[in-house]
Amino acid sequence: MTHPTAPLDGPGAVVGDLDETGLLELITRRLPHASHTLLGPGDDAAVVAAPDGRVVVTTDVLVEDHHFRRVWSSGADVGWRAAMQNLADVAAMGARPTGLVVALVLPAATPVGWVTAVADGLAQACGPHDVGVVGGDLSAGERIVVAVTAFGDLAGHPPVRRDGARPGDVVVLAGGLGRSAAGLALLEAARREDGAPDLEALDDDPCVHAYRRPDPPLTAGARAALAGATSLLDVSDGLVRDAGRLAAASGVVVDLDSAALVGDHDALAPTADALGARAWDWVLGGGEDHALLGTFPPDAAVPEDFRRIGTVHPADDGAPGVRVDGSPAPVAGWDHFGPAGGASRR
Amino acid sequence: MTHPTAPLDGPGAVVGDLDETGLLELITRRLPHASHTLLGPGDDAAVVAAPDGRVVVTTDVLVEDHHFRRVWSSGADVGWRAAMQNLADVAAMGARPTGLVVALVLPAATPVGWVTAVADGLAQACGPHDVGVVGGDLSAGERIVVAVTAFGDLAGHPPVRRDGARPGDVVVLAGGLGRSAAGLALLEAARREDGAPDLEALDDDPCVHAYRRPDPPLTAGARAALAGATSLLDVSDGLVRDAGRLAAASGVVVDLDSAALVGDHDALAPTADALGARAWDWVLGGGEDHALLGTFPPDAAVPEDFRRIGTVHPADDGAPGVRVDGSPAPVAGWDHFGPAGGASRR
Known part of the structure; x- marks a missing residue:
């Protein structure tokens, strides 16, 4: 050859x-x-x-x-x-x-x-x-x-695990949400009349860029450890799914505050409207932006990489999980296998 | 499903x-x-x-x-x-x-x-x-x-690289040669009259076992470092090919002594004869036994995991390489790509 x-x-x-x-x-x-x-x-x-x-x-x-x-x-x-x-x-x-x-x-x-x-x-x-x-x-x-x-x-610090969140902690996030998922949706939707992909117009789209070149807040992790984060997790499969892992490992309820996420939603809303999709699905269920989700004690000086997006509550009824504004969160996110076989969003 | x-x-x-x-x-x-x-x-x-x-x-x-x-x-x-x-x-x-x-x-x-x-x-x-x-x-x-x-x-020792062999060093080996290749050849040859594999009889064959469960001398590596090995290499693609890597990296000629390898040959000869193959091809070109090939200064106390299989000579004419009993070694071994495309033995 x-x-x-x-x-x-x-x-x-x-x-x-x-x-x-x-x-x-x-x-x-x-x-x-x-x-x-x-x-x-x-x-x-x-x-x-x-x-x-x-x-x-x-x-x-x-x-x-x-x-x-x-x-x-x-x-x-x-x-x-x-x-x-x-x-x-x-x-x-x-x-x-x-x-x-x-x-x-x-x-x-x-x-x-x-x-x-x-x-x-x-x-x-x-x-x-x-x-x-x-x-x-x-x-x-x-x-x-x-x-x-x-x-x-680790520079002398204990590893920040996902099982250390405690009731009363604040829930924080560094990095973006849903932009990679929106970018993927744009790429999936971009087809010419003959069915072939029509991608040139998308090269400058910030969501497509976020999908192709995720830029997680890498230095925020070590800063969070130094500042006393009680838990930390990479959001790779969607906020609700990964917050659920943190909640399950820590035995707590993570209550997300939708008001803290509405900016993420609004930034994606025009793209979602154009595609007939729901921006909240991307914000709560989209993975691969690789934001960092974590918790800090209520009196901690949280590094400025992070914004507050919720609160940790006790799992009083014995069921850890994720709520949004106090109500159970919809299941959303990414599983690599599952009964449908192969990779599937569900 | x-x-x-x-x-x-x-x-x-x-x-x-x-x-x-x-x-x-x-x-x-x-x-x-x-x-x-x-x-x-x-x-x-x-x-x-x-x-x-x-x-x-x-x-x-x-x-x-x-x-x-x-x-x-x-x-x-x-x-x-x-x-x-x-x-x-x-x-x-x-x-x-x-x-x-x-x-x-x-x-x-x-x-x-x-x-x-x-x-x-x-x-x-x-x-x-x-x-x-x-x-x-x-x-x-x-x-x-x-x-x-x-x-x-590394327990405080410098890593033992492949580029440290010096003229006068002894060439040593820990572990087996060619048994995995012989086992693979046996598996490839075992077919019933209808062409289906006939493998049950091979389950107790020591070469087939060596192919399925290679057992490299893992602790010999750290002992070699402690004893002052000048170079060390995992034989994964065949003795001549990997000795050639050591020779090229060190800028020397590795001269293998066939008398030191004849035991490996003789142990495989009956299998080779039965398959119409050549035992020397397996000994010199067979990979995946993961023996350790190395060199020590001539006065070093070589750990008993290793046996002497050759000598390092200067590359007087500027061409590092491998010889067997003083003559250029045949090219043998494993390449994962190559002009034939895909994995191929050659």
């Missing part, structure tokens, strides 16, 4: 044209080296500084046509998102992200340019946060998979 | 019958907690002890029908191998493995019992080595993917 007239990393090249070493070289030269990177790619394993004596670790996988579509997201968008959703999980422990590794499963027909763009997107996401991409693995396969594992340092 | 008469984790259940939470619970309860596990599965991220202040990290992915076939390997075999090939990479830096995370991509039709068996295999591999399985991720997908990232602790 080699094209004698084109260089192996030229526009027409596909993964099957290169051997593993050649592809690795093209990727590795694009990856950022960071202050915590003690030994980067090229050996059996990498070495990352863990000055705290503990390391925070998390892994998250993106599968083509389940978590992204190449028609909607560039390789760089996919690399960015794969990095950010993992770094957000590190931040949600109150830690500072320090590095990540990435495993790529690639069909032979994958354009080499798409793969190098993934590396560029990883670098764009990680470089400004001084996060090193320290290693990886490549494999052939039938469908693109991007599996990232990220690391972080 | 729910079967009303069967429990959701019963014999007929498939992944699509469960939601993510239910499947996670079935997996998590099987995973080992280890002394370095400070916070296990269940939060945004896990916390692993890194007493050295540095953490060794490596990632490796297994793709169905590229790295394993369900007809040849049980779920537990796949879990075992996914763990061991990563732990071997940690050991090959001279570190002690401390923990791992695993991401699973699972088609909806995957039997739940196969998935829980993967967890059992991870536990069987990790538990005896006090390695915790501290977290993971689940995703739907079209083809099974098992992506593991493993961590390790």
Whole structure:
């Protein structure tokens, strides 16, 4: 399948044209080296500084046509998102992200340019946060998979878990809600008369940008730990669903204040109206903005990254859960499996 | 797709019958907690002890029908191998493995019992080595993917890299060679007259066992670091290929002594003869036994895990490489891509 007239990393090249070493070289030269990177790619394993004596670790996988579509997201968008959703999980422990590794499963027909763009997107996401991409693995396969594992340092603080919310705590949020879901809805709806996607007009849409390039408040996590957050969670599957996890782990009721969320709603309302969708569904059920949801004692000095969106109540009747303005919240959010089979929104 | 008469984790259940939470619970309860596990599965991220202040990290992915076939390997075999090939990479830096995370991509039709068996295999591999399985991720997908990232602790020693071999060093090996490749060849050859696999008779074959359950010398890595190894590498793609990586990184010639390998050859010769294969191809080109290849200064007290298999010579003519008994070694080993497309032995 080699094209004698084109260089192996030229526009027409596909993964099957290169051997593993050649592809690795093209990727590795694009990856950022960071202050915590003690030994980067090229050996059996990498070495990352863990000055705290503990390391925070998390892994998250993106599968083509389940978590992204190449028609909607560039390789760089996919690399960015794969990095950010993992770094957000590190931040949600109150830690500072320090590095990540990435495993790529690639069909032979994958354009080499798409793969190098993934590396560029990883670098764009990680470089400004001084996060090193320290290693990886490549494999052939039938469908693109991007599996990232990220690391972080707690700087002497206990990890901020999801089970520490206490009655009387304030519920706070850093970052946006529903914008990524609105962006995905716009991409799904954008079709020309012949059914083909019509995406050019969406490139400047802020919601589409939020879907393609989520930008979670990564530094807010460590600040929350320092300020005494009692719990912290990455909102990846929707506010109500993830607040429900926090509530269940802590044995409390999380009561959300819709007045604190109406700004999120109103910002999305025109887009929702145009699509015949409901902005509240996106605000309460949309994931992948990777906002940080947390709780603080009522007298804590909450870092300014966070805004107050509710209150923690005791689960007096023994049933932890989520309410909105005191009423049970609608079930909304994302499950990767479920009786319908495969990834489904419900 | 729910079967009303069967429990959701019963014999007929498939992944699509469960939601993510239910499947996670079935997996998590099987995973080992280890002394370095400070916070296990269940939060945004896990916390692993890194007493050295540095953490060794490596990632490796297994793709169905590229790295394993369900007809040849049980779920537990796949879990075992996914763990061991990563732990071997940690050991090959001279570190002690401390923990791992695993991401699973699972088609909806995957039997739940196969998935829980993967967890059992991870536990069987990790538990005896006090390695915790501290977290993971689940995703739907079209083809099974098992992506593991493993961590390790250097206990105050510098990482043993692949670029430190010096002329005059002795070349040493801990672990077996070619047995996994022979086992794979046996599985590939075992077919009934109707073409279906005939595997029952192979269950007790030691080479098939080596293929299904590689057992690398995990503790030898840290011992080698302590004893002053100048280089160390996990043999995952074949002795000649991986020795070539060591030689290239170090800028030396690795001269292997066939007399030191003849025992490996002779042990495989009857199997090779029966299959019409060449035992030397397996010894020099077979990967996935995850032996540790290394070098020590000539006066070092080499740990008894290792046997001497060659000598390091200068690359006088500027060309690092591998020789066997002084002659250039045949190219052999494993590449995951290459012009043929997809995974191929060559």
